[in-house]
Structures are given as structure tokens and as C-alpha cells.
Amino acid sequence: MTSVSPVDAPVPTLxxxxxRRIGQxxxxxxxAARNSLLAPGELMTVRVRRSEVxxxxxxxxxxxxxxxxxxxxxxxLNWIAENAAADLAFRWFCGSKMCGTCAVRMNGREVLAxxxxxxxxxxxxPLRNLPVVRDLVVDRTRYEDKxxxxxxxxxRREPYAGFPEPLTHKEMKDASxxxxxxxxxxxxxxxxxxGLGNLTDFAGPAPLVQLxxxxxxxxxxxxKVRRSLELTxxxxxxxxxxxxxxxxxxxxxxxxxxxxxxxxxAQLAPEMARHSFALRDIVASRGRVxxxxxxxxxxxxxxxxxxxRIWRLLVRGKINPIRTIFGRKTGAAAAAGRLLGNRVGKP
Amino acid sequence: xxxxxxxxAVIGGGAAGCYAALNLHKRGIKPLIICKGLVGKxxxxxxxxxxxxxxxxxxxxxxxxxxxxxxxxxxHNQFLIDQKxxxxxxxxVEQVFYPELEEAGLYFRRDxxxxxxxxPGKIRSIAxxxxxxxxxxxxxLRRKQVIRAGIARMEETVATSLLHNxxxxxxxxxxxxxxxxxxxxxxxRAVILATGYSDRLHTRSTGTREMxxxxxxxxxxxGATLLNMxxxxxxxxxxxxxxxxxxxxxxxxxxxxxxxSARMLNSAGEEFxxxxxxxxxxxxxxxxxxxxxxxxVRAGKARYxxxxxxxxxxxxxxEVETYTTYGKTFRQLGQPFPATMAETAVSSHYxxxxxxxxxxxxxxxIPGLYAAGGVGGHSNGLIGLAxxxxxxxxxxxxxxxxxxxxxxxxxxxxxAESRRLDRLRTSSGDGPAPxxxxxxxxxxxxxxxxxxxxxxxxxxxxxDIERIRLELLPGMKxxxxxxxxxxxxxxxxxxxNMIDVCELVIHSSLERKESRGPFIRxxxxxxxxxxxxxxxxxxxxxxxxxxxxxxxxxxxxLPGFARKDNLEVAW
Numbered sequence: 001m002t003s004v005s006p007v008d009a010p011v012p013t014l015x016x017x018x019x020r021r022i023g024q025x026x027x028x029x030x031x032a033a034r035n036s037l038l039a040p041g042e043l044m045t046v047r048v049r050r051s052e053v054x055x056x057x058x059x060x061x062x063x064x065x066x067x068x069x070x071x072x073x074x075x076x077l078n079w080i081a082e083n084a085a086a087d088l089a090f091r092w093f094c095g096s097k098m099c100g101t102c103a104v105r106m107n108g109r110e111v112l113a114x115x116x117x118x119x120x121x122x123x124x125x126p127l128r129n130l131p132v133v134r135d136l137v138v139d140r141t142r143y144e145d146k147x148x149x150x151x152x153x154x155x156r157r158e159p160y161a162g163f164p165e166p167l168t169h170k171e172m173k174d175a176s177x178x179x180x181x182x183x184x185x186x187x188x189x190x191x192x193x194x195g196l197g198n199l200t201d202f203a204g205p206a207p208l209v210q211l212x213x214x215x216x217x218x219x220x221x222x223x224k225v226r227r228s229l230e231l232t233x234x235x236x237x238x239x240x241x242x243x244x245x246x247x248x249x250x251x252x253x254x255x256x257x258x259x260x261x262x263x264x265x266a267q268l269a270p271e272m273a274r275h276s277f278a279l280r281d282i283v284a285s286r287g288r289v290x291x292x293x294x295x296x297x298x299x300x301x302x303x304x305x306x307x308x309r310i311w312r313l314l315v316r317g318k319i320n321p322i323r324t325i326f327g328r329k330t331g332a333a334a335a336a337g338r339l340l341g342n343r344v345g346k347p
Numbered sequence: 348x349x350x351x352x353x354x355x356a357v358i359g360g361g362a363a364g365c366y367a368a369l370n371l372h373k374r375g376i377k378p379l380i381i382c383k384g385l386v387g388k389x390x391x392x393x394x395x396x397x398x399x400x401x402x403x404x405x406x407x408x409x410x411x412x413x414x415x416x417x418x419x420x421x422x423h424n425q426f427l428i429d430q431k432x433x434x435x436x437x438x439x440v441e442q443v444f445y446p447e448l449e450e451a452g453l454y455f456r457r458d459x460x461x462x463x464x465x466x467p468g469k470i471r472s473i474a475x476x477x478x479x480x481x482x483x484x485x486x487x488l489r490r491k492q493v494i495r496a497g498i499a500r501m502e503e504t505v506a507t508s509l510l511h512n513x514x515x516x517x518x519x520x521x522x523x524x525x526x527x528x529x530x531x532x533x534x535x536r537a538v539i540l541a542t543g544y545s546d547r548l549h550t551r552s553t554g555t556r557e558m559x560x561x562x563x564x565x566x567x568x569x570g571a572t573l574l575n576m577x578x579x580x581x582x583x584x585x586x587x588x589x590x591x592x593x594x595x596x597x598x599x600x601x602x603x604x605x606x607x608s609a610r611m612l613n614s615a616g617e618e619f620x621x622x623x624x625x626x627x628x629x630x631x632x633x634x635x636x637x638x639x640x641x642x643x644v645r646a647g648k649a650r651y652x653x654x655x656x657x658x659x660x661x662x663x664x665x666e667v668e669t670y671t672t673y674g675k676t677f678r679q680l681g682q683p684f685p686a687t688m689a690e691t692a693v694s695s696h697y698x699x700x701x702x703x704x705x706x707x708x709x710x711x712x713i714p715g716l717y718a719a720g721g722v723g724g725h726s727n728g729l730i731g732l733a734x735x736x737x738x739x740x741x742x743x744x745x746x747x748x749x750x751x752x753x754x755x756x757x758x759x760x761x762x763a764e765s766r767r768l769d770r771l772r773t774s775s776g777d778g779p780a781p782x783x784x785x786x787x788x789x790x791x792x793x794x795x796x797x798x799x800x801x802x803x804x805x806x807x808x809x810x811d812i813e814r815i816r817l818e819l820l821p822g823m824k825x826x827x828x829x830x831x832x833x834x835x836x837x838x839x840x841x842x843x844n845m846i847d848v849c850e851l852v853i854h855s856s857l858e859r860k861e862s863r864g865p866f867i868r869x870x871x872x873x874x875x876x877x878x879x880x881x882x883x884x885x886x887x888x889x890x891x892x893x894x895x896x897x898x899x900x901x902x903x904x905l906p907g908f909a910r911k912d913n914l915e916v917a918w
Contacts, residue, residue, distance in 0.1 A: 032681025052827075070588040070680055078590065086780035086835050087827035093389040093555040095591035097675070098483055101388060114591045115679060133526060134832035148494050154452040163446040164405065168461040172454055179454060179476040179484045183388075213484075214452060 034117045038067040044118060046076050048088065049125040051134045060123065061085065067118065073106055074113035076122070077136075089135035097248060100182030103127055103189070104136050110186035112248040127189035129204075143188060146207045150231055152214050155224035171218040177256045178212035180249040187243035187253060193236050201233035205243035205253050208232060212257040215264065226268035234258065234265055235272055274298060284340035287332030292324035348530040348765065352754075353379040353499065355744055356520045356533045358506045358562065359541030360386030361393075362730050363720025365489035366737025367539055367744075372496045374745050379499045379533060381506050381522055383542075383557040387490030390543045390555055391697070391721065395482035395730040396598050397472040399630060402441030405463055407471060412437075414469045414628060420904045421918040422629045424727050425864035426880055427575055427699060430903045432706040432725060439738065440731040448475075453488050456603065456670060464670055466601035468623070470630040478603045479672035485730065501531065506561065507840055508764050509538060509569045509716065513755040517569065517715035521764045525837045528830025530768070532761055534754050537715050537744045540566055541737070544697035544721025544728040548849055550786070550793035551652075551694040553582055553594040559785070559841035560848030562722035566702045567847060572712040573885040574724040574897075575700025576848075576855035580865050581798060583620075583636035584611060586676065587653035587692040594694055595676055597657035599632050603670035605662060611636065612656045612688060613648035621661070626917060631729075633696065634864045638914050640693070641798065641867060651693040651798055658688035693798060699727040700855070703884060708743025709736055717744060724882070771839040772830070778822025781838035787815060788845050796853055801869040805857050809850065816846050851885060851892070858894045859883050862913035874913045876906050 038044065044067055047060040063084050065076045074092055081088050092102035095114045102113040105125040130138040169176065187205035188194060194204045203211075211232065215225045243253040251257065266273035278297040282290050291313075295303045304310070313319045320327075355371055357364045360382030368378040380386055387393070402412045419433055420426060449455060456464045456474045465471045466478075475481035493500065504524040510532070512518035519534040542562030545554035552558075567573060584599060586592035599622050602608045611620040620639045622632045629635045640649060649655035658677070659667050664685050667673055677684035702711050702718035706725050709717045719740040720733035779787070795808035820842065825835045861875035862868045884895040908916075 030681060031679060035681045052829075068589060070586075070592070072589050072591050074591045075589045081834075082782055082786065086782055086825075087833070089832040089834055092591075093384045093557060094393060094594070095556070096394070096595045098393045098480070099385070099388045099555070101385065117679075137526070137832045151495070153491050153495055156450075160446075160450040163449050164455060164463045165449060166461060167454075167457055168459055169457045170459045172457065176454065176476055179487075180480070181487075182483060183487075213487075217452065217454070219452070 031117070034119070035070065037120060038071075038118070040067055040069055042067045042120075044076065045121050046080065047123045048077075048080065048136070049123075050088075051132065071118045072114055073104065073111060073116050073118055073122070073124065074102055076118050077113060077124070089133075089137045091137050098182060100184030103184040103186045103248075105189065110190045110246040112184055112186065115248050127185055129189050129191070129194045130185065138185070140185065143183070143185060143204070143206060146203055147183075147210045150203065150207060150211045150228045151224075152211045152228065154214050154217065154219055155221045156219055157221040158219075165219075167219065174256050174260050175213055175216040177251050178209050178216060180251050181206070181209045181213070182249055183210065184248060186246045186248060190242040190246045192240060192242060193238060200236040202236035203232040203234070205237075205258065208234065208237075208261060209251060209253055209257050212261055216257070216260055222268055225264060229261065229265045230269055230272065232261075232265075234262055235275060237262070280340055284337050285333065286328060287330040287334070287336045290324055292319035292321055295319065348532060350532045350534065351379065352534045353377050354535065354748060355379070355537045355539060356381060356535035357539045357541060358520065358565075359390070359543060359720070359722075360384065360490075360500070360502070361390040361541065361543055361720065362395075362486070362489065362733040363737045363740075364539070364541035365486075365493055366734045367541060367719050367740050368498050369489075369492055369496060370738055370741030371744065372498055374741065376745060376748060377499075379501065379535070380493065381501045381504050381520060381533065383503070383505045383561065384555065385502050386493060386500055387486035389557055391545045391553070391728065392486050392543075392730055392733065393482040393555075394553070394594070394596075395475075395485060396596075396600060397466070397474045397478045397481050397603070398445075398731060399729060400465065400471045400473060401437045401444075401731065404441045404445060405465060405471070405473065411469065411471060415630075417904055418470055418628055418630050419729075421906075422634060423631065423729070424699060425578075425634070425918060426876075426899060426901070426904070426906055427578060427863070427882065428726050429706050429899070430901065434903065436726075436732055436735045439735050443738070444731050444734060448485070448488070451488055451492060453485060458604075464603045466603050467606055468601050469627045470601070472601065472603070472630070474603055474670060477672055478670050479598055482730065501533075504531070505557075505837060505840060506565060507768060509565050510534075510756045510760055511569065512715070512752075513757070515570075515714070516752075517713055518754050518756040521761065523768060523837075523840070525834070526832055528833065528836075530765055532756075534756055536748055536752060536754070537717060539709075539717045539719055539740055539744065540702065540711075540722050541719045542722045544733075546698065546848065547785075548789060548792050548845060548852065549695040549797070550789045551585070551593045551692060552789070553585065553596075553694050553696045555594070559845045561841075561844050562718070563701060563851070564844035564847045566711060566713070566716065566718065566722075567851065567887065569713050569716060570887050571716060572703040573701065573851065574703045574882040576698065576724075576852050576885060577859050577883060578699035578727075578863070578866050579852070580633060580696040580699060580727065581637050582694045582696045583633065583640050584609070584657040584691040585694040587690040592676070593692070597676070597689060597691060598671075598673060599636060599657070600630060602662070602667065605666040607659075607662045607666070609657055609659055609673075610661050611639075611691070613643045614654045615648055617648070619643050619648075619655075629918070634918060637693075637798065637865050641914060653690050653692045655691060656688035657691045659685035660688055695792075697721060697728045698852075700724040700883070703882075705743075707739070708746065709740035710743055710747070715747070768836075768840070772825065772833065772836045773828045774823045774825045774839060775828075776822030776824050778819055778824055780826065781823055781835055781842050784815060784819055784823060784842045785838055785845060787819070788812065788842070788849060791815075792849060792852075796849075796856060799867050799869050800856055802857060805853050809853050812846055812849050812853070820846070854892060855883055855885055855894075864913070864916075864918060867913060872912055872914070873910045874916050875910050877909050880906065
């Protein structure tokens with residue numbers, strides 16, 4: 001066995017990566033690598049979820065599709081429609097990452113079919129969190145209605161000054177990111193909170209990005225922005241970053257849209273942010289999270305109405321009334337107070 | 348089958364259709380938008396890369412203003428344009444278009460100091476948010492304006508035929524919602540066709556998926572006069588691979604915030620196009636590029652299907668990345684940007700010609716039938732021009748609607764159309780699927796009605812299309828005759844429109860016996876301003892067609908020569 005000294009070992013050079021690509025780069029799953037997995041003519045196995053299942057058949061219909069140079073998922077679907085299953089239903093218009101209508105799930109991950117490179121083995125399914133009409137075509141109405149209800153348009157705080165009006169890119173920085181949105185619904189499908197259905201009133205990432213286009217625009221009236229934000233349930237967002245991970249337009253949805261919108265909501269409609277304010281208050285004064293106090297402060301005496309849940313929380317050690325009442329401070333309280341204290345005290 | 352009554356049926360949800368609907372709504376007239384795709388999310392408007400600065404707006408000099416007008420008339424329309432309309436349009440774009448959009452919230456890209464960022468040079472442009480993607484926020488704004496105004500929309504709904512009143516005037520539209528499979532009869536006092544510039548009649552086309560020449564086909568069947576159907580534009584630098592990216596362009600236009608822009612190399616690596624050096628007056632230098640490519644192809648250094656390259660390797664990466672989306676294509680393929688070039692190919696793009704309209708009202712030769720934007724034959728496309736049409740047509744329609752008129756659409760024509768569509772859905776021949784027929788038609792057009800045309804190929808193409816109509820169409824087979832989301836059914840409807848429009852394009856191409864801009868006849872290589880500085884007007888006569896030649900007035904710009912080899916003409 002030949003050994004290679006650490007000095008001689010080739011050092012893998014990774015392409016420069018941003019946060020969202022870290023895991024991909026480590027596994028050499030770069031775009032260049034993904035684009036060269038297959039050679040022209042090689043057969044890929046594509047399993048597509050169908051709506052009409054033949055007797056005794058599978059909901060997934062398998063196809064062998066020959067690879068073409070730089071092939072996208074949409075090309076594979078078009079090949080299937082032209083050569084193997086003329087009745088396969090899938091929606092697309094532009095094929096150029098502009099109309100945002102061809103999103104599907106490929107191997108469990110939301111992708112824009114016209115944009116994503118094919119893989120040797122693919123399972124193609126419709127988006128989640130929207131009703132399927134047929135095969136890969138989903139009904140977008142739920143999303144469209146939500147966006148319309150948020151009234152994502154300008155109500156100017158000042159009369160229009162004439163073209164070109166005073167405005168800087170600095171002021172539009174976050175709104176400008178939101179303007180890259182092609183409403184493809186990838187994020188909406190990937191969002192675990194939307195996946196909870198009616199348990200929350202969360203509008204979802206895509207409607208929030210649509211709202212962000214004007215709510216983060218300095219020309220908009222704060223009163224208008226407040227009215228829209230109140231309909232979003234935005235504090236149900238758990239900042240899991242799934243939306244950012246799948247966004248084909250590379251919009252930093254959490255950091256540049258949802259977080260700034262949350263900050264706006266906390267300022268314009270503080271009642272919406274009472275959970276966040278209470279949490280920060282508790283951490284600032286105790287130096288730790290106290291779930292018991294948090295529940296009481298957010299839900300008030302209503303919390304006592306569900307004894308079964310309280311019992312469960314007690315048994316699992318989630319809440320500890322003794323600690324809540326007597327264990328006021330930890331050693332971290334002073335530091336936490338210093339860090340957060342100047343902001344504590346809002347509702 | 349439901350029946351809906353409205354004041355005006357607007358067919359198309361792009362820049363022209365949306366603006367027409369918004370203006371009608373403002374005047375208290377009730378529009379209904381019928382869109383084959385989704386309003387603001389399909390068609391050519393979405394692809395607007397940037398917006399040309401018209402007139403003296405944003406510090407344009409007198410010379411800039413004149414250059415823009417000259418570009419529009421020469422390079423963009425090869426003089427086949429009503430110059431007075433162009434002048435009115437330019438003034439409107441300068442005075443109304445930008446302020447209207449900005450007041451509604453469109454973000455014209457600024458720098459950090461607040462200056463609107465422009466491209467430098469003889470003709471200047473601006474971008475909505477980012478160059479290369481301007482159409483997305485632009486059309487998204489229109490979509491929201493339409494929603495905010497409460498304008499009725501029927502989306503993913505195809506207009507399958509125009510309905511007429513007893514006096515022959517347009518009286519409504521027969522529609523199919525291909526998601527639900529339901530028919531709707533729209534009864535309207537006026538119909539506006541706003542179906543766009545592009546169609547997918549060639550193997551490689553910039554037209555989006557749903558495009559199949561519907562607007563022209565519907566108007567022609569209703570008896571409307573057409574013109575310049577042969578004047579087909581081409582993109583010279585769209586991605587050669589993969590097929591779905593056939594309409595993804597390596598934008599050759601001047602760049603915001605940079606003195607440089609894209610260049611093109613032939614198969615030997617020699618530069619054959621660089622907008623900044625080759626023709627600074629060609630803002631959208633598509634014909635300039637096309638002519639340069641024809642020479643490369645003839646020299647064996649490129650093919651229309653690929654084998655030549657475009658990119659930004661001559662540009663400062665920081666400049667390209669600041670205000671444009673141009674790197675996205677390269678990056679998604681894993682190619683270093685801007686160091687590498689992309690293989691490109693030709694795609695058929697806009698059609699300059701279309702429905703003949705009175706440019707003061709946008710009315711066609713059929714009473715009650717109007718055309719706005721790209722489907723009209725009066726001009727080639729820019730998003731500002733299409734929007735201006737939306738303004739003009741709303742005024743024209745409002746004037747006509749001032750005179751009351753009773754609708755008299757007969758029941759038999761509705762029933763006949765309903766039966767025709769039912770039959771198409773249940774086509775059960777032993778022949779090809781409709782999607783296959785569409786590809787067959789596109790292949791004929793690509794091979795025989797491509798960039799370089801000649802009489803013998805054109806005649807052979809007519810034979811091929813005729814064979815598809817007579818021999819393949821009757822045996823068409825639909826595999827699933829369900830009503831819901833049946834794209835095969837939609838394809839079957841499209842095929843018939845495509846066949847009709849292709850025939851009109853081929854006949855018109857045979858008729859124009861010259862070469863002009865992007866219209867290149869091998870057998871008539873000269874641009875002939877003596878005989879052909881004229882509209883190639885196409886009229887229905889009996890079961891056939893006849894041509895008339897209608898010279899253009901030239902009040903502002905003159906070509907300055909009588910006859911010249913088209914490949915040596917700058918525009």
C-alpha cells in the first residue's frame with residue numbers, strides 16, 4: 001500500500017460557495033458536476049406520478065428517456081409527452097425561468113423543471129400544499145387568492161412626484177430581491193408550516209415575497225403595510241430556511257424578505273409579535289428561556305383552559321412551575337440583559 | 348356551456364391586452380380578459396429585457412431621441428411601419444408610459460445615490476429592477492393592477508373562434524377552459540385580439556408553449572385583412588442546448604452601467620459580432636446579427652442550428668453582474684462566467700406583420716374586431732409600443748361603443764363550434780398525436796421556411812403543409828379523451844391554427860420578391876425600395892386569397908437608396 005504524506009496529498013479546491021451551497025460543495029455536487037452526470041444518448045429512468053392509475057398499475061409510471069446535451073427536467077417531460085405518453089399533463093409556458101409555472105418535485109426536492117438539470121434516476125411529482133388537478137398540474141388558486149387578499153400594491157404615502165421620482169437602490173435593496181420572484185410556488189410547496197394546513201394562519205413564503213415587493217418599498221404607506229401584514233400570520237414562520245434552499249430565483253427569502261417583514265410587523269402591529277417580544281423579555285431578564293412563563297405571557301389565563309396539554313408539558317419536563325416561580329435568574333442574566341436589555345419593554 | 352356577457356372581450360394577457368383592459372375599465376367599460384396562459388405570466392411581454400428611452404426623457408439629448416426613432420423605423424421595422432404612428436407612439440411613451448408605470452410602483456433601477464441607471468451610447472435604455480428580467484416585475488405589476496381593478500379574467504382558456512353578429516361584425520368569442528374542459532360563450536360588443544408577436548411555428552421559436560398563431564388564424568377566418576406575414580424576425584443568439592432554452596437569449600443589447608456588451612464568435616473562434624463596435628445605432632441588433640451570421644453560415648463557419656458562440660468574455664464581470672441577470676444561464680450550466688461562451692443557435696422570433704389595423708383606432712377590416720400589440724401588422728415589437736396600442740385601442744373601442752348596438756350572435760354558429768371541439772377531443776384515428784403533428788409542422792417551417800428562403804423550398808413547404816392538412820390531420824389520434832387538463836385536446840385545436848397561419852406565411856413569403864432586413868430570399872437578394880417599400884397586404888377572396896401592395900408614406904426617414912444587396916444594408 002502506498003501512503004501519501006499529507007504534504008503531497010492533493011488538496012481539493014472547492015469553488016467559492018455561498019451559505020446555501022455548502023453541503024453541495026463538500027460532496028462535489030456542484031452545478032458543473034450535476035450537468036455532466038450523463039453523456040448524450042444514455043438512458044435515464046424517469047418515474048412520473050400520474051393521476052389516472054391503470055388497473056393493477058402503479059401511480060408512478062416509469063419511462064426510459066435518452067439524455068440530450070444540457071437536458072433539463074422539462075426536456076425530459078417534453079420527450080415523454082412526444083414519444084411515450086402524449087396525455088401526460090404538466091404546465092409550462094416560457095422554458096426560461098420567467099413564468100414560474102413549471103415547478104415540480106424531483107427526487108423529493110422542489111425544482112423549476114425548465115431550470116434544473118436532469119439526474120440519472122428521477123422521481124417527478126407535483127408540488128405539495130396545492131391541490132393536484134391532473135398528473136403534475138396543481139391548482140394555484142389558493143396561492144393566488146392569498147396574494148390578492150394581501151393587496152400587494154402601493155398606496156403612496158406622498159403624492160407621486162413625477163418621473164423619475166426620488167428613490168435610491170439602498171432604500172429598495174430588500175424589495176428589489178423580492179422583485180426577482182416568479183411565483184413558481186417551490187417555496188410554498190417546501191414550507192413545513194404551510195404543510196400544517198389550517199393549524200396556522202400563515203400566508204406562506206411565496207405570498208410574503210409577493211407582499212415584500214411593495215411592503216418593503218419605502219414609497220408605500222405604513223398604514224397600508226400594517227393592514228396587509230396583519231393578514232399574514234407571519235410570526236408562524238419558524239425560519240427553517242427550506243424556502244430559501246429551493247428558491248430557483250435565489251431570493252434570500254428568510255433573511256431579506258421575511259425577517260425584514262417581521263421587523264416591520266413588530267413596529268407597525270406590535271400585537272402580532274407578542275410571542276417574540278415575550279421571549280426576548282424573558283431571556284433578557286432570566287438569561288434563559290422559560291417555557292412556562294412564555295406560555296403564560298403569550299396565552300394568558302387561556303393557557304390554563306387545556307389541562308391535558310398542561311399535564312403533558314409537565315410530565316415531559318417542558319414546563320417547570322417551581323423553576324418559573326423561584327428560579328428567576330441564571331448566571332447568564334446579566335449578559336443577556338446587557339445584550340437585549342435596551343430593547344426590552346416594548347409590549 | 349356557460350354564456351358570459353361583457354362590453355369588450357380582450358384576448359391576450361400581455362402588455363397590450365392588460366393595458367387595454369385597464370384603460371377600458373377606467374372609462375367605465377367592462378372588459379373580460381381571455382388568456383391562453385396566465386395573465387402576465389405567458390407570452391412575449393415577460394421577456395422584455397429592458398426599456399428603450401424615448402424622446403428627451405431621462406436626459407436624452409436631441410440626438411439620442413432622433414436615434415431612437417431612427418432605430419425603430421430602420422432597424423426594427425425596415426421602413427415597413429407607419430412613421431406617423433411611430434412618432435405618436437414615441438411621444439406617448441415619453442410622456443405617459445414611464446410615469447404611469449412608476450406611479451403604479453414599477454421600480455426603475457437606481458444606483459445607491461438615486462440616479463436611474465441607463466445604458467450608455469447612442470440609444471439609451473433603462474431596466475425594471477434588473478436588466479434581462481424587466482418583463483417579470485413589469486408584467487407582475489400589470490397582473491396586480493388587473494386584479495386590483497377587479498377586471499374579470501378567464502385564464503388557461505383558449506379562444507377557439509370569433510363569433511359574429513347577423514351584420515358580420517364581431518359579436519363574441521367561443522372559449523375553452525382547458526383546465527376544467529368547460530366551454531364558455533363570451534358575448535361582447537367589441538373584441539380585441541392581443542395575442543402577441545411570437546408564435547411557435549418553427550422547430551426553434553421564442554414563442555412560449557401556448558403560442559400557435561391563434562390571433563392571426565381567428566382574424567383570418569373572420570375575414571380580416573392581414574399584411575407582411577412574411578416579415579419574420581429571428582434571434583441569432585439563443586441557447587443551442589437544451590431544447591427548452593431555445594428562447595433564452597444571450598442579450599446583445601447595450602448593457603446598463605457598462606460600455607461593453609455581448610459578442611459572438613464563429614466555429615473558428617473569430618469574432619463576427621460586437622454590437623458596440625459593429626453598429627451602435629442597432630439597439631436591438633437582431634437583423635445586424637442575423638446578416639452577420641448568414642455570412643458565417645455561407646462561409647461554413649456556423650450553422651443555424653449551432654456551432655457558434657455568444658457571451659460576455661470581453662466584459663468586466665463586476666459590471667455585468669451589477670445590473671443584469673446575464674450570468675444566470677452560464678452559472679446554471681456550471682460554466683465559469685463571464686470567462687466562457689455558450690453555444691447558440693437561431694430561433695424564429697417576432698413576426699413584424701399581422702392583422703391590418705387603422706393605427707388611430709386599432710380597428711381591423713372587420714367591424715367590432717380590433718388588434719393591439721404584436722398581432723397587429725403595423726409595427727414590430729417593443730413592450731412600450733405594445734402598451735401604446737393598449738391605450739389607442741381603448742380609445743378606439745370607447746368611441747365605437749358610444750353607438751349602441753344589439754348583439755345578434757346566432758345559436759347555430761355556437762353549436763357548430765361546440766361540435767367541432769367535441770369531435771377534436773375524441774379524435775380516434777390511427778395517425779399521429781396532435782403534439783407530434785405540431786412538431787412535424789415546425790420541422791417543415793424550419794427546413795423550408797427558415798432564415799434563407801427561395802421559391803422552390805417555399806413551394807415544397809406548401810405541399811408539405813397541404814399533405815399534413817389533408818392526409819395526417821383526419822387520422823389524428825388523442826389518447827385520452829378526458830376533459831380536464833387535456834393538453835392533447837389543446838394541441839389538436841392548435842394544429843389547425845398552425846396549418847392555416849403557416850400557409851399564409853408561406854404564400855406571403857412567395858409574394859415578396861425582394862430581401863429586406865431579416866426576410867432573406869436567396870432568389871431575390873436585393874432590398875428593393877422601388878417596388879417593395881410597401882405593405883404586402885393579404886385579403887381573403889372566396890375560398891382563396893389575393894395580394895395587394897400598399898406603399899408606405901415616408902414623412903420622417905428615407906432609406907436613401909433604390910436597390911441594394913440586403914446583406915450590405917446596415918439594417
